[in-house]
Amino acid sequence: MAREDFSFFHSLRVRWAEVDMQGIVFNGHYLTYFDVAFTEYWRATGLPGVIQQAQDGREMFARKASIEYLAPARFDDVLDIGVRCAGFGRTSVRFVPEIYRGDEHLISGELVYVYADTSVRKGVPWPDDWREAITRLEKLKPVAL
Template sequence: MARQNFAFFHSLRVRWAEVDMQGIVFNGHYLTYFDVAFTEYWRATGLPNALLQASEGRELFARKATIEYMAPARFDDVLDIGVRCAAIGNSSMRFIVEIFIGDDHLISGELCYVYADTKVRKGVAVPAQWRAIISDLETHKPAL
């Protein structure tokens, strides 16, 4: 996906502890980067955070995460992490996450969540208000 297709970005600087002996970010850290950016995306929506969701007995459960590596990031690089809601089903949501340095596209990923009742661990309908708020965020002019 092109950088301009994202309405939300979060910047993150690669720390020394995140690089491996090859001098590049160790592959497992990209899921942490995705999670940090997704958390900031969610914060930008103003929707209930994980603690509030849990207190209501419903939460977003991670269902699937994928990563595709195109080019490595290195120590002290400032990464721009784009997050975009690609689809909302009845109880699931799919997000595209991509990492850039400037216009260089390094990493692509996908995060799938299921909104679920925490007691029975079964999916429940994504609230209409959530759909509207996410749609509103996605239709704003991209933040480049």
């Protein structure tokens, strides 16, 4: 995906504790970066957060997470993490996060979540109002960082 295809970005700076002996971000931290950016994306939708979802007895469960490494990030780099909804299923939703350093595309990923009834841990239909809120956010133009 191209950087301009994203309507949402979250920035963060690489901390010393996140780099390995090679001086680059340890691979496992990219999933944390995806999670941080996705949390901010979700907050921007205005939809119920994890605490409210838990109280309602229906939550999003992670079903799949993948990472494709294109180039490494290093200590003190400022990273822009784009999050984009790539599609809805009946009970699931797929997001594509990408990490950039300036215009350089470093990392791509995929996150799939299933909306489920927590009492039986089974998927339930994705709420129409959630789909509409995400679609509205996706139509927004990127905000200058």
